[in-house]
Amino acid sequence: MPSDAPGAIGAAVEALWAGGIVGLPTETVYGLCVLPQDAALAAVISAKRRSEEKGIALMVDSMAQVEALAVLPDAARRLAEHFWPGPLTLVLSPLVGVALPDLLYGATGSLGFRMPDHPTPRALAARLGPVAVTSANISGQPEARSAAELIASVGHSLALVLDGGPARGGVPSTVVEFDTAGQPRILRAGAIDAASIQQVARDTKGSAG
Numbered sequence: 001m002p003s004d005a006p007g008a009i010g011a012a013v014e015a016l017w018a019g020g021i022v023g024l025p026t027e028t029v030y031g032l033c034v035l036p037q038d039a040a041l042a043a044v045i046s047a048k049r050r051s052e053e054k055g056i057a058l059m060v061d062s063m064a065q066v067e068a069l070a071v072l073p074d075a076a077r078r079l080a081e082h083f084w085p086g087p088l089t090l091v092l093s094p095l096v097g098v099a100l101p102d103l104l105y106g107a108t109g110s111l112g113f114r115m116p117d118h119p120t121p122r123a124l125a126a127r128l129g130p131v132a133v134t135s136a137n138i139s140g141q142p143e144a145r146s147a148a149e150l151i152a153s154v155g156h157s158l159a160l161v162l163d164g165g166p167a168r169g170g171v172p173s174t175v176v177e178f179d180t181a182g183q184p185r186i187l188r189a190g191a192i193d194a195a196s197i198q199q200v201a202r203d204t205k206g207s208a209g
Helices: 008-017 038-048 063-067 074-083 119-128 147-157 194-202
Strands: 022-024 031-034 057-059 088-092 111-114 131-135 174-178 184-188
Touching: 008 022, 008 031, 008 119, 022 119, 022 147, 031 038, 031 119, 038 131, 038 147, 057 119, 063 074, 074 088, 074 174, 074 184, 074 194, 119 131, 174 194, 184 194
Parallel strands: 057 111, 088 174
Antiparallel strands: 022 031, 031 131, 057 131, 088 111, 174 184
């Protein structure tokens, strides 16, 4: 189904509420989206043949959705304000008392957050709250850059595919985690280069220094 077709978001919401996996475009690569519930998370991990220790990021539509679940160090806030919406995943410590499925955290005990620069995933997060998203590919294989590549890789596992045409970027998001002192560390190089991440993270006055 075209991602901008009338009723596309509603159909995706229904598929997700039913526990299904939805394939969808982002500005980088195609993703697999599920509700952050145990059975749905287990299904998407099985479809990708992914290790449970890696965790799965949450896709959000606002900073408020992040702040309700995680500690946001100053450097992380600067990165979010500068690069979101965009190809940046922040890995943050959950707030005390937040209870989410273990499969989201993986082995680290942290939560990943992504605010894509694409209307389709943002619309789903706006309707449903944070939803789990991971790249649309078998673990270790190239990421899908089109709906056709997504279907070829994991199509048998999907309840619905939203086709937004070829992905604009083709390079996955840069993943940045924060230590207990709030200092950033790049876990995965991606669409945003390391120099830009470091400059914005340490820049409190709008210029590096």
